[in-house]
Structure formats: C-alpha cells, structure tokens
Amino acid sequence: MQTAQPVLTARALTKVYGSDATATHALAGVDTTVFAGESLAVMGPSGSGKTTLLHCLAGIVRPTSGAVMWRGTDIVAMRDAQRTALRRTDFGFVFQSGQLLPELPAVENAALPLMLAGMPRAEATARASDVLARLGLAGMDDRRPGEMSGGQAQRVAIARALVGSPGVVFADEPTGALDQSTGTEVMSILTSAAEAAGAALVVVTHDPGVARWCSRTITMRDGRVSGEFLAPDRSTPASAAQTEDAR
Structure with a gap:
C-alpha cells in the first residue's frame, strides 16, 4: 500500500494571548501532521486549544512561534495578502452556523469563493450548481438560506468549501447547531464528499x-x-498511534 504524503505540518506551534500575568497559552508547543486524503478529528474540552490550532493551520491566526508548512511553504512567514489568497484557493471552510449570506441564493453562496477569485459569474455558478447537485441539492439553486433546513444549509456550506477543489477542508464544529x-447526515456527506474530491x-x-x-x-x-x-x-499513513493519553 502506498504511503500517504503529508500536506500540512505544524511544528512547535505556540500561541499566547496577552502578556505577563494575564498571558494565556492557547497552544503550548504543538506538533501534528495532516496527510493527503485523510480525515482528522481534533477533540478536546473548551479551552483546550483545538480551535486555535485549526485557525493557525488554516492561516487565519498567526502563531506566536513555530511553523506551519503547506506543501513545503511556511504559511506563518507569508504576508497577510498571501495567506488570504491561500485560504481562498487551497483551503475550504465549514463553520458551525454555516455563515451563509442570507440575501444570496444557494448557488451564489456556493460560488462565492470562485467569484472572489475572479472567475466569471456564469462559470462560477455553473460549477457551484454541479457541486450542489452532487450533494443532494439539485433544484435548490435559487433557494436562500432562510428557505432551507439546517441540514440543507450546511450542505450549501460544504459545497462552498469544495467548489474550488481545495487541498484541505477545515470544519469547526460543523454539526454543533444541528x-x-x-x-x-451532514458528517456522512462531508466526509464522503471530501474523500471524493481528494x-x-x-x-x-x-x-x-x-x-x-x-x-x-x-x-x-x-x-x-x-x-x-x-x-x-x-x-494510518502516520506512525503508530499513541493512545495512552487519549483514554
């Protein structure tokens, strides 16, 4: 069996909010790797640092120290504009509440990353319509978020995350509001759709x-x-899993 390759690697990540006596160490030296095609869950109680880790891996938050390597490039060293472009082209996002724009129909919500990247509207919406159909939303292109169920709205958010053929999809509590x-249903669709998209x-x-x-x-x-x-x-594409501390 061919070994999967690492696509995203964090090394010695720290993130400190505040200073001196009020400092909060959200991350205290995290090493982890995301492999091509895998699905990785990050679990922990509130305040454990899991969301901060996701934000650092995705280039949303700059860590205090450490490196995040995306296909050989340290995104921590990138300028803000470069990281914004990376999030638009190489990364996809699904959030707890979907964060869809209520005034836009489903197809335009899903096509938004493509249009922001400069793709003509007709081409972007055609591609988004195809993704929506593959996620079971054929015929719902013109529905606005308020006209859809919670599960349908999250499918639109998944379509938006996948429409640009990203290398990694980040999902922050994607079922928390359901x-x-x-x-x-949403997790089944999310995992299978990400796997199908590679x-x-x-x-x-x-x-x-x-x-x-x-x-x-x-x-x-x-x-x-x-x-x-x-x-x-x-x-697993990684080394043997360590389970003692996870029990």
Whole structure:
C-alpha cells in the first residue's frame, strides 16, 4: 500500500494571548501532521486549544512561534495578502452556523469563493450548481438560506468549501447547531464528499460521535496534543498511534 504524503505540518506551534500575568497559552508547543486524503478529528474540552490550532493551520491566526508548512511553504512567514489568497484557493471552510449570506441564493453562496477569485459569474455558478447537485441539492439553486433546513444549509456550506477543489477542508464544529440525526447526515456527506474530491479534512469537535466519522483523531488538553488514535476500521499513513493519553 502506498504511503500517504503529508500536506500540512505544524511544528512547535505556540500561541499566547496577552502578556505577563494575564498571558494565556492557547497552544503550548504543538506538533501534528495532516496527510493527503485523510480525515482528522481534533477533540478536546473548551479551552483546550483545538480551535486555535485549526485557525493557525488554516492561516487565519498567526502563531506566536513555530511553523506551519503547506506543501513545503511556511504559511506563518507569508504576508497577510498571501495567506488570504491561500485560504481562498487551497483551503475550504465549514463553520458551525454555516455563515451563509442570507440575501444570496444557494448557488451564489456556493460560488462565492470562485467569484472572489475572479472567475466569471456564469462559470462560477455553473460549477457551484454541479457541486450542489452532487450533494443532494439539485433544484435548490435559487433557494436562500432562510428557505432551507439546517441540514440543507450546511450542505450549501460544504459545497462552498469544495467548489474550488481545495487541498484541505477545515470544519469547526460543523454539526454543533444541528440535531443528532441531521448532524449524522451532514458528517456522512462531508466526509464522503471530501474523500471524493481528494481533499484532506480537519474537523474540530467536542463530540466523540462526530470524531468517529474521521480516520484519525488527536486529543488536546492545555494547549498540547495529549493523544492520538485511529478509527478501528482505518489504516494510518502516520506512525503508530499513541493512545495512552487519549483514554
């Protein structure tokens, strides 16, 4: 079996908010790797640093120290404009509430990253319509978010994340605003769609039920990675998983 290649690597990441006596160490020296095509869950209680880690990996937040290597380039060293362009072209995002624009129909919400990158509207919406159809939303191009169920709106958010053929999709509590049944449906669609697109998937969650959809899980505590384990029916491209601290 061919070994998967790392596409995103964090080394010695720290993130400190404030200074002196008020300093908060959100990340305290994190090392982790995201492999091509895998789905990685990042679990931990509130305040463990999991969302800060996602934001640093995605180039949203600049860490205090350390490196984030994306296909051989340190995104920490990039200028803000370069990181913004990277998020628009190489990364996709799914958030807890979807963060769709209420005044736009589904197809334009999904096409937004392409149009912001300069693609003509007709071409961008045609591509977005195709992605929406593959996610089970054929015929709903003209519906606005307020005219859709929570699960349908999250599918639009998934379409928006995938429409630009990103290398990595980042999902921050993607089922947090949904009931259990709809959340299960959304995770099934998200993981299968990312896999079909050849994108790695990084999911931040506090819910073990969500993490079980992913091929690998790391747990966080006090700004550090405290454990790592694999889904029972998955193989790993990484070294042997460490499970003691994850129990």
